[in-house]
Amino acid sequence: MKRFxxxxxxxMPSLYIAAQCFIAIRDxxxxxxxxxxxxxxxxxxxxxxxxxxxKYQYVRLEGQYExxxxxxxxxxxxxYAGITYCNNFYNWGIHIHATCRLLTWLILEGSxxxxxxxxxxxxxxYMGGIKTGICRDMALILKYSTIPEYRIKxxxxxxxxxxxxxxxxxxxxxxxxxxxSMRNFRMLFGMKYYFGANKI
Amino acid sequence: MNKMFLDIRRLLLIICLLIGGTACSDDGxxxxxxxxxxxxxxxxxxxxxxxxxxxxxxxxxxGISWIESHAGMGVGQTIxxxxxxxDVVNLPWDQFDKYAERYVNALMDLNAEHLMLFPILPxxxxxxxxxxxxxxxxxxxxxxxxxxxTIISYINVYDTFLKENNLNMDYSYDGLHxxxxxxxxxxEALKKEMG
Numbered sequence: 001m002k003r004f005x006x007x008x009x010x011x012m013p014s015l016y017i018a019a020q021c022f023i024a025i026r027d028x029x030x031x032x033x034x035x036x037x038x039x040x041x042x043x044x045x046x047x048x049x050x051x052x053x054x055k056y057q058y059v060r061l062e063g064q065y066e067x068x069x070x071x072x073x074x075x076x077x078x079x080y081a082g083i084t085y086c087n088n089f090y091n092w093g094i095h096i097h098a099t100c101r102l103l104t105w106l107i108l109e110g111s112x113x114x115x116x117x118x119x120x121x122x123x124x125x126y127m128g129g130i131k132t133g134i135c136r137d138m139a140l141i142l143k144y145s146t147i148p149e150y151r152i153k154x155x156x157x158x159x160x161x162x163x164x165x166x167x168x169x170x171x172x173x174x175x176x177x178x179x180x181s182m183r184n185f186r187m188l189f190g191m192k193y194y195f196g197a198n199k200i
Numbered sequence: 201m202n203k204m205f206l207d208i209r210r211l212l213l214i215i216c217l218l219i220g221g222t223a224c225s226d227d228g229x230x231x232x233x234x235x236x237x238x239x240x241x242x243x244x245x246x247x248x249x250x251x252x253x254x255x256x257x258x259x260x261x262x263g264i265s266w267i268e269s270h271a272g273m274g275v276g277q278t279i280x281x282x283x284x285x286x287d288v289v290n291l292p293w294d295q296f297d298k299y300a301e302r303y304v305n306a307l308m309d310l311n312a313e314h315l316m317l318f319p320i321l322p323x324x325x326x327x328x329x330x331x332x333x334x335x336x337x338x339x340x341x342x343x344x345x346x347x348x349x350t351i352i353s354y355i356n357v358y359d360t361f362l363k364e365n366n367l368n369m370d371y372s373y374d375g376l377h378x379x380x381x382x383x384x385x386x387x388e389a390l391k392k393e394m395g
Contacts, residue, residue, distance in 0.1 A: 056251045084251050119231060119253035150246040184244045
């Protein structure tokens with residue numbers, strides 16, 4: 001019991017710190033831990049969950065600044081750099097994202113991703129799409145993207161759903177190749193959970 | 201600007217080394233070029249080799265002439281080959297020796313630094329002859345015996361795909377093309393070969 005109380009007492013200050021912490025999963029294979037400042041800045045550490053040996057796992061550091069220009073328009077810029085433990089490749093770049101709420105139920109999204117990979121070299125990638133509300137907690141997503149899901153720049157359509165309930169966002173997406181066999185579709189899963197304050 | 205990214209890269213590398221302590225050098229295989237028929241074309245390499253530099257030169261319906269057309273491309277490269285299932289359908293039994301000779305010559309003409317070869321996998325597609333498994337087994341045997349005298353690494357997954365003298369349908373959805381479980385077998389065997 002004593003130990004239990006000590007753990008609770010030690011944990012209490014972290015509840016305050018955790019008010020702007022989030023955990024997330026990107027594209028099935030990447031786990032994220034991040035921290036948001038109210039000023040619009042955030043920092044994220046991402047780690048891969050590949051079915052590979054540990055030395056081939058990938059770790060990435062991301063910083064982000066988000067700015068709302070008006071109620072309808074916001075921008076964000078996210079520089080990042082990542083590397084595998086055994087240094088068999090590294091990549092870095094910047095992801096610039098814009099979101100425009102055209103109607104209460106319709107959001108237009110666009111991204112530019114200036115991306116460098118140590119093997120595939122430099123590539124300019126982009127994404128454009130819409131998000132349309134189906135009901136209060138659910139939206140339909142339709143995107144065209146060339147931003148790498150892994151390392152390779154690929155042309156893909158993405159069709160999926162986004163559920164937002166309090167601090168939790170969950171997004172299952174089907175990723176369909178444009179110039180390859182349709183058999184190479186991928187079922188992708190993403191989620192984000194904010195501890196404390198309602199951020200979603 | 202470049203210096204800043206170099207510093208970030210160094211910092212990340214140091215973090216990785218501190219956390220993982222598993223520093224390794226390049227394993228010597230570099231980027232992987234996959235060449236072959238629809239088995240290769242449908243292989244989602246980005247998913248199965250997420251940290252590798254991979255190129256997919258798979259082509260639906262391709263036969264050994266597809267490999268021959270890439271002669272000389274492999275200088276200093278690691279090439280993974282999977283080809284032959286489209287040739288074996290109409291090949292007369294008395295041509296097997298000649299075909300195996302042509303097959304191995306085509307592989308050698310790639311001039312690859314490392315060359316890894318998968319066998320022709322068993323198949324039971326609609327319209328296949330009753331002796332298809334015997335035909336594939338016979339040709340694989342001839343190719344394997346010729347390959348043993350070369351630098352080619354033969355990744356023998358044939359028996360894994362065989363069940364009761366037929367294609368193991370756990371790894372295929374139509375008797376010819378592989379499903380994700382089938383590609384997982386191929387990917388793991390290749391990773392094991394590369395150490």
